[in-house]
Amino acid sequence: MSFEPVAGFRFGAVSAGIRKDGRIDVALAVADQPAVVAGMFTRNLVRAAPVDIAMQRVRSGRARAVVANSGCANACTGEAGWKATLDTTRAVAESIGASEDEVLPASTGVIGAVLPAHRIIERVPELSARLSPKGYLDFAQAICTTDRWPKLAQRKLGAGATLLGIGKGAGMIHPDVGPPHATMLVFLFTDAVLDAGEASEALAASCDVTFNACSVDGDTSTNDTVLLLSSGASQRRASRDELSAGLTEVCGELARSMVADGEGSTHVAEIRVRGLATRDGARAVARTVATSMLVKTALFGKDANWGRLLAAAGRAGVPFDPRETQILVGGIPIVRNGAPVGAEAELKANEVLARDTYVIELVLGSGPGDFAYLTSDLGHGYVDVNAGYRS
Amino acid sequence: MSFEPVAGFRFGAVSAGIRKDGRIDVALAVADQPAVVAGMFTRNLVRAAPVDIAMQRVRSGRARAVVANSGCANACTGEAGWKATLDTTRAVAESIGASEDEVLPASTGVIGAVLPAHRIIERVPELSARLSPKGYLDFAQAICTTDRWPKLAQRKLGAGATLLGIGKGAGMIHPDVGPPHATMLVFLFTDAVLDAGEASEALAASCDVTFNACSVDGDTSTNDTVLLLSSGASQRRASRDELSAGLTEVCGELARSMVADGEGSTHVAEIRVRGLATRDGARAVARTVATSMLVKTALFGKDANWGRLLAAAGRAGVPFDPRETQILVGGIPIVRNGAPVGAEAELKANEVLARDTYVIELVLGSGPGDFAYLTSDLGHGYVDVNAGYRS
Structure with a gap:
């Protein structure tokens, strides 16, 4: 620098x-x-x-x-x-x-x-x-x-x-x-x-x-x-x-x-949400996925747990058709039309998740609304820092 | 049973x-x-x-x-x-x-x-x-x-x-x-x-x-x-x-x-929010506090970190006057009029937080709106369960 x-x-x-x-x-x-x-x-x-x-x-x-x-x-x-x-x-x-x-x-x-x-x-x-x-x-x-x-x-x-x-x-x-x-x-x-x-x-x-x-x-x-x-x-x-x-x-x-540098962070994930009707909708979904404790612990575990990604997206209060969703990890499709692509794809995705930083894309339709959100993983380091911060 | x-x-x-x-x-x-x-x-x-x-x-x-x-x-x-x-x-x-x-x-x-x-x-x-x-x-x-x-x-x-x-x-x-x-x-x-x-x-x-x-x-x-x-x-x-x-x-x-029985949970906290204008407002604040990662790690650390409680309440999107807030842990006042009661009160509150279950009250005004929310603490057990759940 x-x-x-x-x-x-x-x-x-x-x-x-x-x-x-x-x-x-x-x-x-x-x-x-x-x-x-x-x-x-x-x-x-x-x-x-x-x-x-x-x-x-x-x-x-x-x-x-x-x-x-x-x-x-x-x-x-x-x-x-x-x-x-x-x-x-x-x-x-x-x-x-x-x-x-x-x-x-x-x-x-x-x-x-x-x-x-x-x-x-x-x-x-x-x-x-x-x-x-x-x-x-x-x-x-x-x-x-x-x-x-x-x-x-x-x-x-x-x-x-x-x-x-x-x-x-x-x-x-x-x-x-x-x-x-x-x-x-x-x-x-x-x-x-x-x-x-x-x-x-x-x-x-x-x-x-x-x-x-x-x-x-x-x-x-x-x-x-x-x-x-x-x-x-x-x-x-x-x-x-x-x-x-x-x-x-x-x-x-x-x-x-x-x-x-997030407390206890070991990875930076960029959550890109695409294809929704509006940018505000995409922002709401990206924020919900990026702040999900289950998603963040899966990222700590280097696990391409797309079920948690989809479940988090589904509770954001933004309409989309789950049957039309695609999920890509580092460009590797792991969910297509709302269903898993297969074990091989997930193993490749898990390799991506071992990197320091990567992109996860959730394509939830064909609309113009997109938004990208940065998040860290949730691991033992976070708990250590925050369970003892004041003492 | x-x-x-x-x-x-x-x-x-x-x-x-x-x-x-x-x-x-x-x-x-x-x-x-x-x-x-x-x-x-x-x-x-x-x-x-x-x-x-x-x-x-x-x-x-x-x-x-x-x-x-x-x-x-x-x-x-x-x-x-x-x-x-x-x-x-x-x-x-x-x-x-x-x-x-x-x-x-x-x-x-x-x-x-x-x-x-x-x-x-x-x-x-x-x-x-x-x-x-x-x-x-x-x-x-x-x-x-x-x-x-x-x-x-x-x-x-x-x-x-x-x-x-x-x-x-x-x-x-x-x-x-x-x-x-x-x-x-x-x-x-x-x-x-x-x-x-x-x-x-x-x-x-x-x-x-x-x-x-x-x-x-x-x-x-x-x-x-x-x-x-x-x-x-x-x-x-x-x-x-x-x-x-x-x-x-x-x-x-x-x-x-x-x-x-929450994954990795070691305590059950009941977050009671009182004194807001509406019950829906109280629910929104209680939910925000109950789901705050910083609050939940503080509970794991048995730390009466009222600053995190107040900060979470303040981002719930519900109006209240921070200068009129009271916080009680197991009935012990630790915040009065938005300011800390003192170190002695906090030590007593920390003893409450060592119990399996306890009540945290946030009194945010004198309105009729109240709501109670149950939450668990966030510790290493949660990370262990969820970073490895699928494998």
């Missing part, structure tokens, strides 16, 4: 002792000049203080900084939590010479503990001193929780401008982010010239087919946040198509990395 | 070699005279042949027999599967002197294999010869698949009449049965005098708060079936209240037994 700076942005991270293990846990990104900003936030009714505050602040369409921490979600923490986030962003604002409203907070970690703001505030001078155009790797590391690796992706937006995405997320991953309502955290930085309206629109469309189309465990977080900041420092205006393609590629790569 | 015969019904079971382990796998229940029947079937679009056939036949409101097998679901088996079920019920009908339409089939086991009807047909004479009023224990044993124990429950319907329920189910348990549309299999036998209309109505209402309010893995089966047969042989007419209370108690006991 090799990444390049994004003109107009600097990044840094420190350890403030929020995580018990002493690793870096507070990340700061600063735009040299006020940046254009767009945000997508969790649609969960139960939202953390930093989510509520960031939601309010992105409405202005302008921001100078993002301050994000791991180790504490600052969710379900009432007024004390609210004050802790405000105190943190105020300290950052003073340090970089911005107004408080221009600093966007994000938190991830345990729910129910109040963010220890004073630990962050003490380290803000050091954090500001560490800011550098190449600090994005530290930023990405500092926001990790149960992640096994930091997540970055980059694309050119035409000639002369670039888009860098930084994400985290391995559990409680089934994002459902909307405008304005995302413990997936994703920060996208570009030096292309954008206006706030097109940034919002393009971000929403990209999230819809990437983060909102992937699942580790079907649980939507209280803290999911996606922010896009544009410095405009390249002085190059990206076309609508360039922006849309770039965002979807970067978000898609980050989404795939999150699922690959 | 001690059970009594139900006047007018005889039961039997044999091994027909459908299961690989040689255990008894075909069960037959016969009414001496045509019985009043009501049925509830899976709402999954992908339905097994025996489900489609039984759905057609219960419409007459009359039946003489139920023939059920384990080891093979006969689902996704096309015309060959359809013929196999028809051949089986025809052989049973001839053996007991009934018409074909009076024999109701049900199957459970692996999806995608055609029922080996000839093996059952060969054993029908022996099966008929074994019928006895006390054969219900054999019947219950023969329909088990991954079940660790057979499931029976019995209640009096007033003085002089009785209701016996026999069920099976440990995986793919998240029934969603409707009239007429259940691999939960449940057979209810009563000697009370019922008419078909009241039987259907009372059965639907009871399923709604029992089988349709319990989940092991969130997956609805292709074969879920609930049948109620009344011989009327007690010559006693049960009152509407007696019938309703008896059915709900028997179905509730069977549902709890299924969840307790």
Whole structure:
């Protein structure tokens, strides 16, 4: 992985002792000049203080900084939590010479503990001193929780401008982010010239087919946040198509990395549903299959258990004729006209399922509605991580 | 467990070699005279042949027999599967002197294999010869698949009449049965005098708060079936209240037994949601919490992780004010006004979570809408059973 700076942005991270293990846990990104900003936030009714505050602040369409921490979600923490986030962003604002409203907070970690703001505030001078155009790797590391690796992706937006995405997320991953309502955290930085309206629109469309189309465990977080900041420092205006393609590629790569890093995950399966009457129908079926515990354990077992695939599809509430269904695993047909092709095909399919990543296609008719969803398998690792996460 | 015969019904079971382990796998229940029947079937679009056939036949409101097998679901088996079920019920009908339409089939086991009807047909004479009023224990044993124990429950319907329920189910348990549309299999036998209309109505209402309010893995089966047969042989007419209370108690006991026997399950949690505007809203929240993988792994870990409970409630799509929520575990408040009560309360709650069964209450407001849902925990046992089920 090799990444390049994004003109107009600097990044840094420190350890403030929020995580018990002493690793870096507070990340700061600063735009040299006020940046254009767009945000997508969790649609969960139960939202953390930093989510509520960031939601309010992105409405202005302008921001100078993002301050994000791991180790504490600052969710379900009432007024004390609210004050802790405000105190943190105020300290950052003073340090970089911005107004408080221009600093966007994000938190991830345990729910129910109040963010220890004073630990962050003490380290803000050091954090500001560490800011550098190449600090994005530290930023990405500092926001990790149960992640096994930091997540970055980059694309050119035409000639002369670039888009860098930084994400985290391995559990409680089934994002459902909307405008304005995302413990997936994703920060996208570009030096292309954008206006706030097109940034919002393009971000929403990209999230819809990437983060909102992937699942580790079907649980939507209280803290999911996606922010896009544009410095405009390249002085190059990206076309609508360039922006849309770039965002979807970067978000898609980050989404795939999150699922690959899904808690206990050993495989990434792309569930492609085709042939339904509508795209929304295809999405509903793909989501139901991708979040089925029986499907996910079968994937862990490397078993082409098409009966579970069909049964999950059949309970999604979307009409199709089971007698007209085809199922392909890595391109190998294992179900044709609703009935099994045979043992030989299934053995070949099981070989596909031993790979790190593969595609499962459910062709449920001849309509135009299709949708693809990324999911991980459900194995002992998931249970180990989540039965003991708080202790 | 001690059970009594139900006047007018005889039961039997044999091994027909459908299961690989040689255990008894075909069960037959016969009414001496045509019985009043009501049925509830899976709402999954992908339905097994025996489900489609039984759905057609219960419409007459009359039946003489139920023939059920384990080891093979006969689902996704096309015309060959359809013929196999028809051949089986025809052989049973001839053996007991009934018409074909009076024999109701049900199957459970692996999806995608055609029922080996000839093996059952060969054993029908022996099966008929074994019928006895006390054969219900054999019947219950023969329909088990991954079940660790057979499931029976019995209640009096007033003085002089009785209701016996026999069920099976440990995986793919998240029934969603409707009239007429259940691999939960449940057979209810009563000697009370019922008419078909009241039987259907009372059965639907009871399923709604029992089988349709319990989940092991969130997956609805292709074969879920609930049948109620009344011989009327007690010559006693049960009152509407007696019938309703008896059915709900028997179905509730069977549902709890299924969840307790849920694949890999070590605890049964009753998720009670209270204080919402509507019962449907409470049901949606209870279902979302009960099927959350993060909640279920926390229960396996005996961890009063109320943040996961609240986060799951918050994504159910039902409005409530997170700041007004209370959460109690075994009666111990751990969240008050949306914020944690404290570490001491959580330690006490963790002690509750070490019990085999307990109640978790989410009080989400002061409205009249409440609903209770049974769920199991998600641990290594579930993964072991389901990553290797077909092999």
